[in-house]
Amino acid sequence: MTLPFRKMHGLGNDFVVLDGRATPLPVTPARAAAIADRHFGIGCDQFIVLEAPGEGADVFMRIRNPDGSEAGACGNATRCIASLVAAETGRDRVVVRTIAGDLPVERLEDGLWRADMGPARLGWQDVPLARAMDTLHLPLARGAVADPAACSMGNPHATFFVRDLDLVPVAEIGPGLEHDPLFPQRANIGFAEILAPDRMRLVIWERGAGLTLACGSGACAAIVNAHRRGLVGRRATVTMPGGDLLMEWRADGHVLMTGPVATAFTGTLDLDALAG
Structure with missing residues (x-):
C-alpha cells in the first residue's frame, strides 16, 4: 500500500503525517515505530495519523511515539495539524480531537498559531x-x-x-x-x-x-x-x-x-x- 505523507515540524519537533480520514489505515505500533526510525524509515519525533473526528471537532489526531507507544497530547503537532485543516477549510479556528480531549487552535498573524491545550x-x-x-x-x-x-x-x-x-x-x-x-x-x-x-x-x-x-x-x-x-x-x-x-x-x-x-x-x- 503506497500512501502520501507530509513531514511537518514545530520548532524542529518533527512529525510524519498520514491521512486516514477517508479510509482507516493499518498502522500498528510496530509499523509506526518503523516509519519513525531515522535510519530505516522516514524519521520523526512523533508519528501522526489523521482520523475522522465525529461530531464536535474538525479532525482526530492519533499520536504515536518512535517506540510505537501512543501519546495523549503533542502541542507542536496540534498546531501543525490545525494548520492543515485550516488550509482545507479556509477557517481560522480548528478543533483538534485527541485521546486526551478537544484542543481549539486559532490562526494569528505572522504565521503563528495559538492552541488551547486544556x-x-x-x-x-x-x-x-x-x-x-x-x-x-x-x-x-x-x-x-x-x-x-x-x-x-x-x-x-x-x-x-x-x-x-x-x-x-x-x-x-x-x-x-x-x-x-x-x-x-x-x-x-x-x-x-x-x-x-x-x-x-x-x-x-x-x-x-x-x-x-x-x-x-x-x-x-x-x-x-x-x-x-x-x-x-x-x-x-x-x-x-x-x-x-x-x-x-x-x-x-x-x-x-x-x-x-x-x-x-x-x-x-x-x-x-x-x-x-
Missing part, C-alpha cells in the same frame, strides 16, 4: 504517580537535580528547576527518570532554567522519544510548574533548542501555547515495506 491537571492520580503525594515537590533526584514538580497535560510531566541548564547531562539521566517507578505510565522529563519572571530555557527528555528540539506539552507543564513554585508569572517565553513558544497559564486553568508551524517536505511511502 487545563493542567495537578492531582497525583491525574499525572499519574505511583502513590499519593504533593505534586509540587516530588521525592525524586538524579545526581545534582532534585525536587521536581509534576502535572498532566494529557500526558505525564515532571519539571526539574536548575541553575545552569548547560551543566545538566540530560541524555544520561533522562532515561532513568522517564522510567522511574514513581511514574507508572512513564513520564516526560523537563529541565528548566529560569532567566526572568517572563522567560525560561527548557530541555525535554520525551517519553518514548528521547531528546527533542522542542516539546509543546513540556512547555505547558514548565510554565504551570514554574508558576506554582512562584518562579515566573502566568505568561512567559519558553526557549527550547528549536526556538521559542509563548506560553500562558490562564486563571481558569487552561494553558495557551503560541508558536509557528512548517512543512519540511511531502512524499509517498510503501506501508508494506515498513511493516516493523
Whole structure:
C-alpha cells in the first residue's frame, strides 16, 4: 500500500503525517515505530495519523511515539495539524480531537498559531504517580537535580528547576527518570532554567522519544510548574533548542501555547515495506 505523507515540524519537533480520514489505515505500533526510525524509515519525533473526528471537532489526531507507544497530547503537532485543516477549510479556528480531549487552535498573524491545550491537571492520580503525594515537590533526584514538580497535560510531566541548564547531562539521566517507578505510565522529563519572571530555557527528555528540539506539552507543564513554585508569572517565553513558544497559564486553568508551524517536505511511502 503506497500512501502520501507530509513531514511537518514545530520548532524542529518533527512529525510524519498520514491521512486516514477517508479510509482507516493499518498502522500498528510496530509499523509506526518503523516509519519513525531515522535510519530505516522516514524519521520523526512523533508519528501522526489523521482520523475522522465525529461530531464536535474538525479532525482526530492519533499520536504515536518512535517506540510505537501512543501519546495523549503533542502541542507542536496540534498546531501543525490545525494548520492543515485550516488550509482545507479556509477557517481560522480548528478543533483538534485527541485521546486526551478537544484542543481549539486559532490562526494569528505572522504565521503563528495559538492552541488551547486544556487545563493542567495537578492531582497525583491525574499525572499519574505511583502513590499519593504533593505534586509540587516530588521525592525524586538524579545526581545534582532534585525536587521536581509534576502535572498532566494529557500526558505525564515532571519539571526539574536548575541553575545552569548547560551543566545538566540530560541524555544520561533522562532515561532513568522517564522510567522511574514513581511514574507508572512513564513520564516526560523537563529541565528548566529560569532567566526572568517572563522567560525560561527548557530541555525535554520525551517519553518514548528521547531528546527533542522542542516539546509543546513540556512547555505547558514548565510554565504551570514554574508558576506554582512562584518562579515566573502566568505568561512567559519558553526557549527550547528549536526556538521559542509563548506560553500562558490562564486563571481558569487552561494553558495557551503560541508558536509557528512548517512543512519540511511531502512524499509517498510503501506501508508494506515498513511493516516493523
